Amino acid sequence: MTTTPKKHMGLKAKERLSNTIIYILLITISIVWLIPFIFLVFESFRVESTYQVGYVVPKQFGLDNYINLFTKTDFPIWFKNTFIIGLFASVIQTIIVLCMSYTLSRLRFKGRKLLMNVMLVLGFFPGFLSMIILYKVLSWFNLTSANSVPGLILVYVASSGMGYYVSKGFFDTISRSLDEAARVDGATRFQVFTKIIMPLSKPIVIYTILTAFMAPWGDFMFAKYISHATSAGMNVAVGLQYLISTPQNLSAYYTMFCAGGVLVAIPITILFMCLQRYYVEGVTGGAVKG
Amino acid sequence: MARVKLTDVKKVYDNNVVAVHDFNLDIADKEFIVFVGPSGCGKSTTLRMVAGLEEISSGTVEIDGVVVNDLQPKDRDISMVFQNYALYPHLTVFENIAFPLRLQKVPQEEVFKKVTEVSEILGITEYLNRKPRALSGGQRQRVAIGRAMVRNPKVFLMDEPLSNLDAKLRNQMRAEIILLRKRIDTTFIYVTHDQTEAMTLGDRIVIMKDGYIQQVGTPDEVFDQPKNLFVAEFIGAPKMNTFRTNLIKENGEYYVTPFGSKLLVDGLKGEELKKRKIEPQEVILGVRPEHMVLGKDADNDIDAKILVNEMMGSELHLHVVTNDNTELIVRVPTVDLSHEERAKLTSGNEFHITFKGNVMNFFDVESEENLLN
Amino acid sequence: MEKTNNSKNISLFDDIGDLDLLQLTKFQTILYKIIHFFKGIPNGVASLFKYIFSLIKNFFVWIKNDLTDIVQTFVNGDYKTKLSFIIMGFGSIARGQILRGLLFLVFEIVFIVYMYVAGFHWLGKLPTLGTELPGTAYDPRLDTYVRVDGDDSFKCLLYGVLTILFILAFIYTWRLNVKQNKISEEILKSGKKLKSAKDDVSSLLDEQFHKTLLALPLTGIFFFTVLPILFMILVAFTNYDGAHDGYSNLFTWVGMDNFNSLFNLNLGANNLSVAFGEILSWTLIWAFFATFTNYFLGMFVAIMINKKGIKFKKIWRGILVLTSAVPQFISLLYVSKMFSANGLVNGMLLNTGIISDLSHIIRFWEDTTLARVMVIVINIWIGVPYLMLIVTGILMNIPADLYESARIDGANAAQQFFKITLPYMLFVTGPYLLTSFIGNINNFNVIYLLTAGGPDNPKLLTSAGTAGDTDLLVTWLFKITTGAESKYYLASVIGIMIFVVVSFLALIVYNAIPSTRNEEDYS
Missing domain, CATH: 1.10.3720.10 (MetI-like)
Incomplete structure (x- = not known):
């Protein structure tokens, strides 16, 4: 037997072996990553008990948890709250962030670099630090506890200008000579903004609106502090955590918590999957590439 | 259609870098002026100061007698064609050209009339409904020109408009710009780094280096009477041959002695040298490749050996080397050569060079200024 | 030419030229880089201090120049300018820029009223953060003892800081007013016209467009991030906690006590x-x-x-x-x-x-x-x-x-x-x-x-x-x-x-x- 065919087979076999190993790894990874969610879904349909058990597949399937979630807990209120916050926050926040990132990207003025450096340094402070005084002041205006929704909206949008990096990165990719051509053609800076740049910015506008909408659904820290243990003011994160925060609550509401988790996960996950193209573009085009 | 006057215009950036020094130029109405020079010489910066896209650090720019330093671009009545065309990607070709008119709230019929007029001149009527991304480079360039034309500006500014096109297209567009100039009889300021464009398009050329104007003149003037070494080497391709040699005076006549030769400075240049009583000195001598010819007098001509010959079609470019290893380029037209003469012009062979007085350019060794300025 | 074998006598602690660096092995190069990184730290720290020092120096130079400018503006200015030092906006109104002048004037009036009504009060409380505890008093109408509010330390701190910021804003605006006068005089002297109110408004959409766009975001950031952080930094120097929340019990300044206790290494x-x-x-x-x-x-x-x-x-x-x-x-x-x-x-x-x-x-x-x-x-x-x-x-x-x-x-x-x-x-x-x-x-x-x-x-x-x-x-x-x-x-x-x-x-x-x-x- 000559050596050449052997060598040739060796290369292919080696590749097939490494590919097989990779497939096995990938399948394992996929299973491991998905397991908790599979468990979560199963547990949400468990009827025979509401506390934690040692098995996954329910002995009895039913929609009890889902129904109880709506009738026995304040979940509908939490869901409504979070939805309203998301709606208002997304619109207002988008406007603010776009104004900020557009200005920093395309307008040149004295103090621009200083402004960006100051905001960078401000970002080094833990965000929660400002909560203490904000809570106090908001409570003077009755925007906390049961009235958390407007209070939270205010907190989210007011400082949202600091989150300009991704949008700015996007604007930076539009050639400056478009602005200059328009100005030579007779446009004011305002007209450049509305007639030229905005029509070209659909991707980033959509991205900003959707991320701003999704954020309140996952905020725990601020929402918890402002709602201050008043159920009527909680968002879904704080509310669901409350459902399992004490041992008594845990045994009574665990499966309802699972149902709540599923209900919140579905819409957000769908939104994120639609968004992921923009997310990668935004992060790699802006923040990551620098 | 306006006169443009730049007086002591200077541009200094925040970090104290001076991009343009004391620029003085008087551009006549309807003149086609070209700013030319290597990268970073300040030509685009100066153009942008005229346009209003860069702030003028000091000095004044006047358009049609009005000082425009504090005016926004849109109030200066100028148009500009950008290097990368800067077409609005989300608008059709029609809307791109119409954009400036729409900003002035011109009524629709007039907009239609003007845009179609311009697109006919430029030959882009069939693209009016397309978006820029569906057009080729040359077509986009025309749309950019159309957008600039449609406003009938007082001054037409062009910032390296042909740099993004391939060589063949560039030649074609150059000819079209000359035609365009005839049709829109207005003042043009054109920026390029390509000296060929400058020479073919400009009524007058402004050569810049490191923020300073080196020379202002017609193409003939800068070609025949370069003010300094930089201009001499920048204008003309292949580059002018320059080398150090001695200018001597013998029996009332001037001679130059490069590479062991002795060549008489005859003709008008010789007269000029005598009239001005120029001292014999070491000089930098410049002679263009096309002005060097095959010599017949072996004793007094320059001896050289041929390194390479490039066949350019109607002429040969000979790269030769002298006895002290200086390389020169000589352009030899092939039309009148016999077969034997042609055969002799190959690598390794000897070549004798001579040239007349009126093609010689003398530059001061230190200041690099032309001695006969 | 002599060839020197120099690869033996180089110490990694010396600075090595680029060409010689190529002679080092991979390991030596890494070691070299680490050594010089640490060697560079003192230099880095020194240059950081030099930078901070020069910032401070520039700050004082700037202040000196500014004060000189203010004095000169007064000395060289016409009567309109001089009067504007006291009545803000007078110069602008007198020169025909009514809108600008009115804005300045209104700001000045608001400031003076505020300071008289509340400002000085809060400033006074700032050093102590309040001295009066809440108490009780008899209310004849309700026939019982009701709570009488004392000083609220929280409000003292908050309003005190806001007052100081307001004062700073006033100084800035006053300075702006003085500068405007100087610039207006110069413009008129050179024969040009001053910007009208219409010009000002339209420039907000053009040259000043950045101000228009940034107004809302920056206001939000200022009130919801900058101010709270400033406030919380100050709180670090007080004893504000659940028991001393300012309302039911006062809190006050404690200087560096909190930081000292943080770094106090007593192992109790x-x-x-x-x-x-x-x-x-x-x-x-x-x-x-x-x-x-x-x-x-x-x-x-x-x-x-x-x-x-x-x-x-x-x-x-x-x-x-x-x-x-x-x-x-x-x-x-x-x-x-x-x-x-x-x-x-x-x-x-x-x-x-x-x-x-x-x-x-x-x-x-x-x-x-x-x-x-x-x-x-x-x-x-x-x-x-x-x-x-x-x-x-x-x-x-x-x-x-x-x-x-x-x-x-x-x-x-x-x-x-x-x-x-x-x-x-x-x-x-x-x-x-x-x-x-x-x-x-x-x-x-x-x-x-x-x-x-x-x-x-x-x-x-x-x-x-x-x-x-x-x-x-x-x-x-x-x-x-x-x-x-x-x-x-x-x-x-x-x-x-x-x-x-x-x-x-x-x-x-x-x-x-x-x-x-x-x-x-x-x-």
Whole structure:
């Protein structure tokens, strides 16, 4: 037997072996990553008990948890709250962030670099630090506890200008000579903004609106502090955590918590999957590439 | 259609870098002026100061007698064609050209009339409904020109408009710009780094280096009477041959002695040298490749050996080397050569060079200024 | 020419020229770089101080120049200018810019009224933060004792600071007013016209467009970020807590006491600095592992999926992305409960007989080391999909001919990874790693929702409450604020320390890595 065919087979076999190993790894990874969610879904349909058990597949399937979630807990209120916050926050926040990132990207003025450096340094402070005084002041205006929704909206949008990096990165990719051509053609800076740049910015506008909408659904820290243990003011994160925060609550509401988790996960996950193209573009085009 | 006057215009950036020094130029109405020079010489910066896209650090720019330093671009009545065309990607070709008119709230019929007029001149009527991304480079360039034309500006500014096109297209567009100039009889300021464009398009050329104007003149003037070494080497391709040699005076006549030769400075240049009583000195001598010819007098001509010959079609470019290893380029037209003469012009062979007085350019060794300025 | 063999007598501690550097082996080069990095630190620190010093010097020079300018404006100005020093806006109105003048004037009036009515009062309270305790008084109408409000320290501090800011704003506006006068005089002298109100408004859409766009965002940031942070920094110098909340009981300035107790290394019980030290070190360790495990594992997975010959790429990526699309709090809370003492995992272990009885259940969240490991592992589960997405995006951007050229030169897969893929990755994701690291230092959700900081560690018990072995500085801050005693001043101190740590790290990394120049420069 000559050596050449052997060598040739060796290369292919080696590749097939490494590919097989990779497939096995990938399948394992996929299973491991998905397991908790599979468990979560199963547990949400468990009827025979509401506390934690040692098995996954329910002995009895039913929609009890889902129904109880709506009738026995304040979940509908939490869901409504979070939805309203998301709606208002997304619109207002988008406007603010776009104004900020557009200005920093395309307008040149004295103090621009200083402004960006100051905001960078401000970002080094833990965000929660400002909560203490904000809570106090908001409570003077009755925007906390049961009235958390407007209070939270205010907190989210007011400082949202600091989150300009991704949008700015996007604007930076539009050639400056478009602005200059328009100005030579007779446009004011305002007209450049509305007639030229905005029509070209659909991707980033959509991205900003959707991320701003999704954020309140996952905020725990601020929402918890402002709602201050008043159920009527909680968002879904704080509310669901409350459902399992004490041992008594845990045994009574665990499966309802699972149902709540599923209900919140579905819409957000769908939104994120639609968004992921923009997310990668935004992060790699802006923040990551620098 | 306006006169443009730049007086002591200077541009200094925040970090104290001076991009343009004391620029003085008087551009006549309807003149086609070209700013030319290597990268970073300040030509685009100066153009942008005229346009209003860069702030003028000091000095004044006047358009049609009005000082425009504090005016926004849109109030200066100028148009500009950008290097990368800067077409609005989300608008059709029609809307791109119409954009400036729409900003002035011109009524629709007039907009239609003007845009179609311009697109006919430029030959882009069939693209009016397309978006820029569906057009080729040359077509986009025309749309950019159309957008600039449609406003009938007082001054037409062009910032390296042909740099993004391939060589063949560039030649074609150059000819079209000359035609365009005839049709829109207005003042043009054109920026390029390509000296060929400058020479073919400009009524007058402004050569810049490191923020300073080196020379202002017609193409003939800068070609025949370069003010300094930089201009001499920048204008003309292949580059002018320059080398150090001695200018001597013998029996009332001037001679130059490069590479062991002795060549008489005859003709008008010789007269000029005598009239001005120029001292014999070491000089930098410049002679263009096309002005060097095959010599017949072996004793007094320059001896050289041929390194390479490039066949350019109607002429040969000979790269030769002298006895002290200086390389020169000589352009030899092939039309009148016999077969034997042609055969002799190959690598390794000897070549004798001579040239007349009126093609010689003398530059001061230190200041690099032309001695006969 | 003599040839000198100079490779023997070079000490790595000396500065070596570029050409000679090439003679060193790989190991020597790395050693050299490390030595010189540390050697450079004193220089770096010295130049930092020089920079700060020059900033301060420039500040004073600027103030001196400004004052000179003000005096000159007064001396050289006409009567309109001189009067404007007292009546703001007079000059503008007198010169025909009615709108501007009125705005100045109104501002001045508002300021004076405010200061008279409330400003001086609050300024007076600032040094003491209030002296009158609330008390009771008899109300004849209700025939009972009712509460009489005393000074509210919180309001004293807040309004005192606001008053000072208002004063600063007034000084700035007054200075602007003076400058306007000077500029207007110059413009009129040179024969030009002043801008009319219409010009001003239309310039807001053009030259001043940035002001229009930034007005709303900056106002929000100022009132909701800058002001609170300023306030909280001041709180760090008070004794504001649940017991001294200003309303029912006053709080006051305590100077550097809080900071002293933080750094006081007396090893008694309830020691704050011990707790701080422990929590800080865990925070840094956690941030390091959290960032780099995710980074390299994410890269590994991305490269695996991206490999030629692997099918169903979209499905593998999709599954991973799906898991990170679910809101984090759900994932974290569920997994936290899954591993609890009577949770799903232990239950399954019991049911399948792997564990014999209840005494052998694995206390995932109660053993310090196990809890810390679990936290890092779960964080990997959460974070790898994000990293995989980003790395995939970058991988697709590496020019293919780099790899082709390497293959022709004879590089195998591992070499290609280390010499092409990895360096390119690190270069592009440098800034991202930094922000990721800083983000993990402040990663509240993962820690709090998984363990609430636990298991509690009695050694970390302080006057501010309990703390645990997985607590980060930021979760500790949260506990202190929401705990029974609500030691707000302590929270401020810790917040400031977090800031110091983060800025310090950011500065080092920012200057050490060349690719973190995050600003494009258009000429």
